[in-house]
Structures are given as C-alpha cells and as structure tokens.
Amino acid sequence: MSDRVTLKIKRIVDEGPSAASLYFDSDMKVLPGQFVMLTDYEEGERPFSVADADGSGICLTIKRMGPFSKRICSKKAGDLISLRGPFGNPFTLVSGVSLLVGGGAGIAPLYLLARGLIASGNRVIVVNGARTQDALLLGAWFGRLDADYRETAEDTGEKLSSVQLAARILEREKVGCVYAAGPELMMAALKDILPDIPYQFSFERYMKCGVGVCGSCACDPSGIRVCVEGPVFGREQIEKLSDFGVYKRDSTGARVPFRK
Numbered sequence: 001m002s003d004r005v006t007l008k009i010k011r012i013v014d015e016g017p018s019a020a021s022l023y024f025d026s027d028m029k030v031l032p033g034q035f036v037m038l039t040d041y042e043e044g045e046r047p048f049s050v051a052d053a054d055g056s057g058i059c060l061t062i063k064r065m066g067p068f069s070k071r072i073c074s075k076k077a078g079d080l081i082s083l084r085g086p087f088g089n090p091f092t093l094v095s096g097v098s099l100l101v102g103g104g105a106g107i108a109p110l111y112l113l114a115r116g117l118i119a120s121g122n123r124v125i126v127v128n129g130a131r132t133q134d135a136l137l138l139g140a141w142f143g144r145l146d147a148d149y150r151e152t153a154e155d156t157g158e159k160l161s162s163v164q165l166a167a168r169i170l171e172r173e174k175v176g177c178v179y180a181a182g183p184e185l186m187m188a189a190l191k192d193i194l195p196d197i198p199y200q201f202s203f204e205r206y207m208k209c210g211v212g213v214c215g216s217c218a219c220d221p222s223g224i225r226v227c228v229e230g231p232v233f234g235r236e237q238i239e240k241l242s243d244f245g246v247y248k249r250d251s252t253g254a255r256v257p258f259r260k
C-alpha cells in the first residue's frame with residue numbers, strides 16, 4: 001500500500017515528556033524499518049518509522065523536537081492525519097544472535113524488528129540509549145518481549161552511551177548481526193567498534209518526496225537514496241559512503257556537518 005490515506009488517530013499515548021505514540025486502525029502491511037510520510041496539512045510532511053504494525057493497526061512513536069513534531073504529539077484521539085507509505089527498504093532478518101542498538105527515537109523501528117527476529121526463533125539483545133533517563137523510549141514495550149533488554153542513559157548510573165554498552169556486550173556475546181537506528185554520529189561510533197560481522201543501520205536524512213524523485217536524501221558519492229535504497233543500509237553500502245557520520249544535507253541541499 002503506498003497511496004495516501006487519511007486516518008483518525010485512535011489513541012495517543014505520552015511516552016514520558018519527550019515523545020508520544022500515535023495509534024491508528026490500518027491494514028497497512030509494514031516490514032521492520034519501513035516508514036510513512038505524515039502530514040496534518042498544516043505545514044509540510046515528515047518521515048516517521050513504523051514502530052509497530054499487526055495487520056489491523058499501526059503505531060508511530062514521535063519525539064517532540066520542532067514545531068511539526070510538537071504539533072503532531074499534541075493531537076487528540078479522533079483528529080485526522082494523512083499518511084503515505086509504507087516506503088523504503090526494510091531490515092533483513094539474519095539468523096543467530098542479534099544485537100539491536102537504538103538511540104533516542106531511533107529505538108522506534110527496532111521494536112517491530114525485535115518482534116520479527118524473536119518470532120523467527122532468534123535470540124535478541126536490545127540496547128536502548130538516550131542522553132537522559134526521561135528520554136528513554138519504549139522500555140515497557142521491549143520489557144514485554146522475550147528479549148534481553150538493556151537500557152542506558154548518559155545522565156544516570158554508569159552514564160554509558162548506547163555504543164559503550166554495546167561494546168561491553170560484544171566482548172561477551174557471539175553476535176551474528178548488529179542492527180542500529182538513531183543519530184548518525186551514534187551509528188558512526190558504533191561502526192568503529194564493531195568486529196568483522198554484518199550490520200544494518202537505519203538512516204535519517206532530510207526527505208521531501210519519500211519516493212526517490214527529488215534526490216534530497218541522496219548520499220555521497222553514489223547517490224543512493226535513503227528513501228528508496230534505504231533507510232536501512234547494510235555494511236557493504238555503508239562502507240562505500242563518504243558522507244556517513246561526516247555531513248548531511250538540509251532542505252536546500254547544502255551540506256551540514258555533523259557536530260560531535
């Protein structure tokens with residue numbers, strides 16, 4: 001399904017102070033890692049990963065960032081939202097022990113992935129990281145899964161980043177594939193500590209059309225588009241990128257360096 005649909009918000013649940021989950025009745029068939037383009041017709045359209053889908057409903061988890069996401073998070077049940085999708089290249093499920101590493105709202109697409117991996121009989125270890133404890137999202141969702149779930153906040157306890165916690169786990173576990181979603185600098189740091197194993201990262205770059213026409217989300221040097229060939233890229237694709245963790249493009253196409 002990739003036509004536009006206008007749906008009533010069935011339920012909206014605050015996920016702490018930093019985000020909200022929006023639930024819709026929908027028979028949209030979604031694979032882990034795919035996203036939808038969302039608008040309320042007030043200003044523009046934004047891509048959001050599908051956090052959960054079961055054939056009769058979908059859920060999006062949206063972090064309150066700028067005016068767009070704050071406005072969407074302040075909607076009420078019964079309000080109308082328009083969606084296009086699902087779009088993009090999903091995660092590929094690899095058999096064996098899986099390590100899922102999420103940062104901030106990047107944890108959203110990893111929930112549907114975790115469900116898929118567990119349903120296929122794989123052991124799943126999840127690292128959910130955020131800068132602050134109150135920005136950790138979806139812990140209760142993962143807690144209900146048969147997964148080895150760990151969370152870390154950089155302002156609490158050992159103050160580990162998700163990459164530092166992932167490094168500890170990789171020392172002890174024979175992981176077959178690492179999946180990650182979150183800030184690109186987090187994924188770049190994760191790539192640097194990974195042993196010689198497969199990995200798949202979900203990218204967030206500026207998107208306008210979501211269907212590969214405008215080129216806004218094209219990566220250098222090959223021009224592979226986050227909205228069509230991504231948002232999930234595998235190791236072979238990521239190793240050929242010259243802009244990964246270095247810069248992204250803004251709405252005008254200008255390069256914006258990632259700030260460490």
Ligand SMILES: Cc1cc2nc3c(=O)[nH]c(=O)nc-3n(C[C@H](O)[C@H](O)[C@H](O)COP(=O)(O)OP(=O)(O)OC[C@H]3O[C@@H](n4cnc5c(N)ncnc54)[C@H](O)[C@@H]3O)c2cc1C
Pocket residue numbers: 035045046047048049050061062063064065066067068069070105108109203204205206207208231250
């Ligand atoms: C494939 C994909 C999946 C995503 N999934 C989620 C998700 O599940 N949950 C979530 O909270 N966020 C997700 N995002 C980010 C989301 O699309 C918005 O960028 C974010 O909500 C900020 O919107 P804003 O306009 O409120 O904030 P602003 O303050 O206006 O922008 C904050 C940041 O978002 C970037 N941004 C603004 N517009 C776009 C756009 N059209 N495309 C991409 N980035 C943009 C800006 O460049 C800036 O870096 C995803 C992005 C992509 C590309």
